[in-house]
Amino acid sequence: MVFRNIKLTMAYDGTDFCGFQRQAQGERTVQGVLEKALFRLTGEFDTLRLTAAGRTDARVHALGQVANFFTKSRIPVDRWVDALNSNLPPDVAILEAQEVSLDFHARYAAKKKTYHYRIYRETRQDVFLRNYTLYYPYKLENKQMQEAAGILVGEHNFQAFTASGSSVKNHVRNLTKLEVSEVGAEVRIIVEADGFLYKMARNIVGTLLLVGETKLTPAAVEEILKCGRREKAGPTAPPHGLFLVKVEY
Amino acid sequence: MVFRNIKLTMAYDGTDFCGFQRQAQGERTVQGVLEKALFRLTGEFDTLRLTAAGRTDARVHALGQVANFFTKSRIPVDRWVDALNSNLPPDVAILEAQEVSLDFHARYAAKKKTYHYRIYRETRQDVFLRNYTLYYPYKLENKQMQEAAGILVGEHNFQAFTASGSSVKNHVRNLTKLEVSEVGAEVRIIVEADGFLYKMARNIVGTLLLVGETKLTPAAVEEILKCGRREKAGPTAPPHGLFLVKVEY
Numbered sequence: 001m002v003f004r005n006i007k008l009t010m011a012y013d014g015t016d017f018c019g020f021q022r023q024a025q026g027e028r029t030v031q032g033v034l035e036k037a038l039f040r041l042t043g044e045f046d047t048l049r050l051t052a053a054g055r056t057d058a059r060v061h062a063l064g065q066v067a068n069f070f071t072k073s074r075i076p077v078d079r080w081v082d083a084l085n086s087n088l089p090p091d092v093a094i095l096e097a098q099e100v101s102l103d104f105h106a107r108y109a110a111k112k113k114t115y116h117y118r119i120y121r122e123t124r125q126d127v128f129l130r131n132y133t134l135y136y137p138y139k140l141e142n143k144q145m146q147e148a149a150g151i152l153v154g155e156h157n158f159q160a161f162t163a164s165g166s167s168v169k170n171h172v173r174n175l176t177k178l179e180v181s182e183v184g185a186e187v188r189i190i191v192e193a194d195g196f197l198y199k200m201a202r203n204i205v206g207t208l209l210l211v212g213e214t215k216l217t218p219a220a221v222e223e224i225l226k227c228g229r230r231e232k233a234g235p236t237a238p239p240h241g242l243f244l245v246k247v248e249y
Numbered sequence: 250m251v252f253r254n255i256k257l258t259m260a261y262d263g264t265d266f267c268g269f270q271r272q273a274q275g276e277r278t279v280q281g282v283l284e285k286a287l288f289r290l291t292g293e294f295d296t297l298r299l300t301a302a303g304r305t306d307a308r309v310h311a312l313g314q315v316a317n318f319f320t321k322s323r324i325p326v327d328r329w330v331d332a333l334n335s336n337l338p339p340d341v342a343i344l345e346a347q348e349v350s351l352d353f354h355a356r357y358a359a360k361k362k363t364y365h366y367r368i369y370r371e372t373r374q375d376v377f378l379r380n381y382t383l384y385y386p387y388k389l390e391n392k393q394m395q396e397a398a399g400i401l402v403g404e405h406n407f408q409a410f411t412a413s414g415s416s417v418k419n420h421v422r423n424l425t426k427l428e429v430s431e432v433g434a435e436v437r438i439i440v441e442a443d444g445f446l447y448k449m450a451r452n453i454v455g456t457l458l459l460v461g462e463t464k465l466t467p468a469a470v471e472e473i474l475k476c477g478r479r480e481k482a483g484p485t486a487p488p489h490g491l492f493l494v495k496v497e498y
């Protein structure tokens with residue numbers, strides 16, 4: 001019997017998850033509930049290995065996360081979506097399943113990922129948005145945020161925007177888009193790159209918020225990018241405003 | 250020192266509450282967290298009595314619930330909103346506080362209440378709407394639902410639409426509006442009345458859903474309204490699609 005490689009596109013509400021990646025201590029993770037559902041459907045345990053495009057942190061959401069897994073199961077590919085959804089909790093939903101070539105790897109093959117960060121601007125938090133937007137009623141200068149965003153766009157060494165102590169050696173990434181716009185009562189930040197360092201999206205947002213509050217100038221952001229020192233950039237923005245929207249291959 | 254009567258308008262996400270009303274067993278209720286916050290602010294315990302316009306069930310939400318309480322506290326009325334919000338969990342928010350005359354009673358003085366019920370119609374549930382809409386991908390005949398809705402509007406004995414075993418004697422209520430409309434991917438039902446019997450809004454929605462599925466005709470709904478027998482009407486629709494939107498005095 002031969003292996004098949006199945007690519008899944010999924011959405012999840014990150015509120016009640018300790019991130020995507022399975023954890024030793026048995027905390028509730030997206031990978032954990034997915035692998036449990038796959039085990040129920042296939043009976044396979046040793047062979048199943050689920051790989052996600054982006055290992056989102058606790059409370060980060062996904063509208064279009066992608067993962068792949070290998071299986072010997074003969075379940076037809078057009079049955080996987082319903083079969084998985086009926087074995088998953090209501091805060092995860094499989095949107096699409098495709099059979100792909102055996103060398104497809106959800107993370108290494110990704111060419112571009114898009115994240116959105118939602119910032120709620122009313123004077124009072126909306127109880128229904130509390131887990132999906134950062135409540136930020138303080139003054140924000142959008143123009144300056146946009147100017148700083150323009151500086152970060154392009155191929156750069158993003159060492160200043162990744163968690164210190166990360167083991168990754170190469171910090172060069174191509175930030176293809178960084179847009180700050182108003183959408184109703186929200187400021188929305190679109191971040192798009194060929195790859196993301198650990199906490200890079202949230203560190204960029206945290207830095208742009210400091211610029212919006214005029215605690216950092218766009219010129220200072222350019223300096224920080226050049227010097228590469230994490231402690232000069234802004235804090236990591238909270239996870240619950242972040243959505244992994246799309247992964248392109 | 251004299252009592253003051255404070256009227257609060259509030260929103261809450263009902264997902265993690267066992268309803269509005271405080272319960273003997275110590276389950277988490279909106280009244281419970283509110284009275285705890287009030288106790289922290291006033292130090293009063295015996296005198297505080299919180300009364301809500303509608304005692305919403307577990308998982309029912311509110312955009313404009315109204316409640317009132319009596320206090321000897323001298324906290325100025327324009328300070329109550331912020332003072333309470335900083336002592337409340339993030340799933341309850343006070344929107345407005347007003348001092349009202351001592352004879353104001355949030356429930357008895359209410360002239361009209363408006364509920365919305367949200368029904369999600371896509372073939373797959375949206376993970377972000379799972380606690381705020383009823384997922385209902387089945388065929389629904391909106392025209393027939395609207396016809397049945399028209400029959401229920403007006404002053405009627407709504408005994409067929411209240412939970413059996415309720416102790417209320419008078420089942421006559423004036424249903425001033427019952428509208429079924431499409432809003433994007435949802436069907437939304439607006440229910441407005443001078444008062445609601447226990448579970449009346451959800452029983453009306455459950456009955457309209459049967460009409461939408463053509464399991465009940467509008468003529469049958471007229472019969473059910475006349476005969477007053479609960480078991481002839483539709484089931485109680487699930488709580489999480491229901492929002493208490495507005496209370497008018």
